[in-house]
Amino acid sequence: MKIVTSQQMKEIDRLAAEQFFIPSSILMERAGLSVVLSIEQVFKNLSDLSFLVLCGPGNNGGDGFVAARDLLDYTDYVTIVFAGDEKKLSVEAGENFKRLKSVGGDIRVLGVDVTLDDVADIMKKCDIVIDALLGIGIKGEVRGQIAELIKLINLYSNYVVSIDIPSGLDSDTGKILGIAVKADLTVTFGLPKPCHLLYPGRELCGQLKVASIGIPRVLRESKQFTRQIITKQLVSRLIPERFPDSHKGSYGKLLVIAGSAEYPGAAVLTSLSALRVGCGYVHLLTCSPANEVAIQREPGLVATVVDKKHFCEQDVAIALELSNNADAVVIGPGITCNDGVRKFLSEFLENLKVPVVIDADGLNCLARDLNILEKIQVPAVLTPHPAEFARLTGEDLSDVKYNYLLTEEFSKKYNLVVVLKSATTIISTPNETFFNLTGNTSLSKAGSGDILAGMIGGFAAQGLNQKDASICSVYLHGLASEHYRHREGSMLVSELLDLIPVAMEEV
Ligand SMILES: NC(=O)C1=CN([C@@H]2O[C@H](COP(=O)(O)OP(=O)(O)OC[C@H]3O[C@@H](n4cnc5c(N)ncnc54)[C@H](OP(=O)(O)O)[C@@H]3O)[C@@H](O)[C@H]2O)[C@@H](O)CC1
Numbered sequence: 001m002k003i004v005t006s007q008q009m010k011e012i013d014r015l016a017a018e019q020f021f022i023p024s025s026i027l028m029e030r031a032g033l034s035v036v037l038s039i040e041q042v043f044k045n046l047s048d049l050s051f052l053v054l055c056g057p058g059n060n061g062g063d064g065f066v067a068a069r070d071l072l073d074y075t076d077y078v079t080i081v082f083a084g085d086e087k088k089l090s091v092e093a094g095e096n097f098k099r100l101k102s103v104g105g106d107i108r109v110l111g112v113d114v115t116l117d118d119v120a121d122i123m124k125k126c127d128i129v130i131d132a133l134l135g136i137g138i139k140g141e142v143r144g145q146i147a148e149l150i151k152l153i154n155l156y157s158n159y160v161v162s163i164d165i166p167s168g169l170d171s172d173t174g175k176i177l178g179i180a181v182k183a184d185l186t187v188t189f190g191l192p193k194p195c196h197l198l199y200p201g202r203e204l205c206g207q208l209k210v211a212s213i214g215i216p217r218v219l220r221e222s223k224q225f226t227r228q229i230i231t232k233q234l235v236s237r238l239i240p241e242r243f244p245d246s247h248k249g250s251y252g253k254l255l256v257i258a259g260s261a262e263y264p265g266a267a268v269l270t271s272l273s274a275l276r277v278g279c280g281y282v283h284l285l286t287c288s289p290a291n292e293v294a295i296q297r298e299p300g301l302v303a304t305v306v307d308k309k310h311f312c313e314q315d316v317a318i319a320l321e322l323s324n325n326a327d328a329v330v331i332g333p334g335i336t337c338n339d340g341v342r343k344f345l346s347e348f349l350e351n352l353k354v355p356v357v358i359d360a361d362g363l364n365c366l367a368r369d370l371n372i373l374e375k376i377q378v379p380a381v382l383t384p385h386p387a388e389f390a391r392l393t394g395e396d397l398s399d400v401k402y403n404y405l406l407t408e409e410f411s412k413k414y415n416l417v418v419v420l421k422s423a424t425t426i427i428s429t430p431n432e433t434f435f436n437l438t439g440n441t442s443l444s445k446a447g448s449g450d451i452l453a454g455m456i457g458g459f460a461a462q463g464l465n466q467k468d469a470s471i472c473s474v475y476l477h478g479l480a481s482e483h484y485r486h487r488e489g490s491m492l493v494s495e496l497l498d499l500i501p502v503a504m505e506e507v
Pocket residue numbers: 009010012013027028031056057058059060061062063133134135136137138139140141142143144146163164165189213
């Protein structure tokens with residue numbers, strides 16, 4: 001499913017009217033109705049409930065007027081508070097203001113007919129508050145009485161339904177503009193917006209419903225929208241097929257360059273996760289004792305050991321020789337980042353001839369010398385977490401998290417795939433961006449990134465391009481964690497490895 005910014009949504013609105021003769025008034029009518037139907041899906045019997053509909057000064061408020069009118073079909077207990085000026089309403093919102101009044105809607109204007117204290121009293125007694133204060137037209141920090149209303153909602157409401165977006169969120173980033181509504185249910189229209197997927201917005205939305213309001217599918221699926229959510233259908237189409245008449249060579253050969261005397265575990269996790277996603281042959285190049293640890297855990301691995309605590313320049317020859325026999329390479333987990341390792345990595349990457357996944361310490365080495373990226377001749381995936389991406393880009397950590405514009409820019413600049421890992425992971429290629437929603441806090445544990453890198457390498461070795469390998473891996477990695485049956489956080493990363501097959505089976 002595609003994701004659109006507020007600007008793109010406004011463009012859709014314009015095109016719906018100009019090319020498909022569906023004016024904003026129709027979209028608003030259906031938007032308001034879809035909110036009521038979504039509430040009905042949750043609560044079944046609307047006539048038993050009381051509602052407070054808070055309408056703001058723009059078209060988000062207009063949707064609120066429609067919803068209030070529809071609710072009056074079910075019950076008399078609908079109070080409408082309008083925080084705005086009737087004279088400044090758009091044509092569509094103005095019409096719906098009049099329609100609501102004409103069917104007996106009790107619209108009280110904040111500051112004229114009701115005070116904030118009155119609203120607080122109504123709110124406490126009401127079953128459901130509908131937040132139609134601000135939508136995708138929000139600009140800057142929430143101002144004036146609307147900020148006060150949001151405060152009241154978060155203090156006193158029993159159940160909150162936000163129309164389109166929880167008021168106060170920046171639609172394009174998911175950041176809170178001063179203060180934002182904490183909703184139980186958010187009903188958005190046509191397509192999700194970044195704020196529904198990126199934290200803190202994702203959490204403030206509560207349950208998310210994407211309602212159809214009659215925007216033609218060709219418009220919603222237009223190629224000009226280059227961002228989308230990773231779905232199960234997408235992943236199941238991409239996962240490599242298995243053929244009865246096959247052998248290990250049919251499923252690719254991966255070279256994993258990982259581990260050091262201090263971090264043997266990273267090498268093991270990276271190698272095993274590649275096997276878990278179906279890779280036919282994994283060769284691990286590592287430092288002692290990771291080779292022994294790895295073979296003990298899984299005798300199906302092949303390990304070559306360099307006779308030092310860390311990789312260094314002299315190991316480039318063996319690494320390149322092994323890579324000539326491989327379909328893909330993963331490099332970085334646990335290799336540390338001293339001068340010798342950096343020289344090794346730089347010379348290896350410069351001469352590499354097969355697709356590569358660079359993770360963890362590999363990224364920290366790159367961050368010290370970004371010129372290496374210019375010299376890579378093969379398709380590459382970088383899998384940074386936000387701190388690693390901050391080092392790579394030279395930006396502040398707070399500016400990097402969930403910054404899809406930055407992943408897109410970086411991906412274009414160096415012509416590679418960026419996988420920015422977080423609760424919502426963002427994958428950018430030079431032309432497209434994918435948001436992943438699977439996973440939970442079980443993944444917040446050392447070693448879970450090594451597993452992801454190994455999965456991407458394992459799929460790449462089987463012939464998936466770097467984009468598709470990343471999409472499948474990120475989705476399945478998250479899904480595997482959701483299959484852990486105990487309390488989030490108790491899972492060991494070795495257990496995550498063992499849940500990959502369950503996730504693979506599900507898609
Ligand atoms: N296809 C579509 O797109 C469809 C869109 N639809 C609906 O339209 C919504 C977008 O409507 P919109 O563009 O009128 O903007 P909206 O969010 O109501 O806010 C604008 C108002 O808020 C005010 N205001 C702004 N910032 C503020 C702040 N920080 N603090 C305080 N006030 C602030 C601003 O005031 P101004 O800055 O102009 O003085 C202006 O009056 C969208 O979310 C969806 O619900 C549906 O009908 C179906 C089809």
